[in-house]
Amino acid sequence: MGRLDDKVCVITGAARGQGEAEARLFGAEGGTVWLTDVLDAEGEAVAGEMGGTYRSLDVRDEAAWSSIIDEVVATHGRIDVLVNNAGIYTHGRHFEIDVDDFNRVMDINCTGVFLGMRAVSPHMRDAGSGSIVNISSVAGMQGGVNAFAYFTSKWAVRGMTKAAAVENGRRNVRVNSIHPGLIDTEMLNNAVLDGQDSERTVNQFVPMGRTASALEVANMALFLASDDASYCTGCEFVVDGGMTAL
Numbered sequence: 001m002g003r004l005d006d007k008v009c010v011i012t013g014a015a016r017g018q019g020e021a022e023a024r025l026f027g028a029e030g031g032t033v034w035l036t037d038v039l040d041a042e043g044e045a046v047a048g049e050m051g052g053t054y055r056s057l058d059v060r061d062e063a064a065w066s067s068i069i070d071e072v073v074a075t076h077g078r079i080d081v082l083v084n085n086a087g088i089y090t091h092g093r094h095f096e097i098d099v100d101d102f103n104r105v106m107d108i109n110c111t112g113v114f115l116g117m118r119a120v121s122p123h124m125r126d127a128g129s130g131s132i133v134n135i136s137s138v139a140g141m142q143g144g145v146n147a148f149a150y151f152t153s154k155w156a157v158r159g160m161t162k163a164a165a166v167e168n169g170r171r172n173v174r175v176n177s178i179h180p181g182l183i184d185t186e187m188l189n190n191a192v193l194d195g196q197d198s199e200r201t202v203n204q205f206v207p208m209g210r211t212a213s214a215l216e217v218a219n220m221a222l223f224l225a226s227d228d229a230s231y232c233t234g235c236e237f238v239v240d241g242g243m244t245a246l
């Protein structure tokens with residue numbers, strides 16, 4: 001018996017990295033998984049391998065959100081889980097970042113999460129159950145240098161999570177945030193570290209002395225998506241090898 005048997009799940013940014021790991025794990029645990037992303041070839045390939053359904057979705061696109069969630073509900077009669085995982089990272093300090101760059105990060109990392117929650121919450125509220133998992137970051141728990149828009153966006157995800165959790169509480173729709181540390185994906189290796197010495201960064205900032213695999217975050221997402229987390233809502237779940245303990 002799987003931990004997500006009979007659950008219909010939608011995951012954003014599922015073509016690679018953490019979203020891909022979540023899609024594969026949720027499928028292995030019995031979930032019916034709809035993968036979405038803007039990387040269509042990669043997304044189709046992952047869905048084909050793990051038996052899910054792929055749809056192209058730019059999380060900034062309000063009309064596309066409606067049409068995909070309508071299709072999911074028309075197909076299965078329900079939606080049980082949404083993982084708002086899609087995100088981007090950019091460098092730049094507050095006194096030098098372009099407004100356009102700032103807005104792009106906010107549109108994808110924040111408005112995308114809001115649109116996702118708005119699309120699924122009415123269905124979950126009517127059903128009297130559901131779980132929304134928003135991927136924030138340790139950057140949503142502390143400050144940091146040279147990624148002003150990213151830090152801002154991830155604090156906003158943490159705040160939106162709490163506000164939506166309160167609004168959805170009585171309808172048994174749970175909303176939680178996950179705060180990963182340094183996770184071994186394209187984002188970390190190509191954007192966050194961007195030429196920095198990764199070994200030095202890890203040694204300096206991570207008490208456990210290593211990065212995490214995407215699966216180690218997916219395991220937390222699985223817990224929150226499943227009924228095992230039936231009394232958890234409005235909370236932060238940190239997966240960071242001790243980074244925020246420093």
Ligand SMILES: NC(=O)c1ccc[n+]([C@@H]2O[C@H](COP(=O)([O-])OP(=O)(O)OC[C@H]3O[C@@H](n4cnc5c(N)ncnc54)[C@H](O)[C@@H]3O)[C@@H](O)[C@H]2O)c1
Binds near residue numbers: 013136179
């Ligand atoms: N990797 C890390 O160290 C780390 C740490 C903390 C939090 N996070 C967060 O985890 C989440 C997943 O990131 P990842 O590490 O797997 O990185 P990743 O870059 O491998 O994956 C991000 C995915 O989001 C998709 N995406 C980007 N813009 C999109 C858009 N407009 N619409 C739909 N999809 C879009 C990308 O195509 C990609 O598949 C992100 O929200 C990220 O901010 C990552």
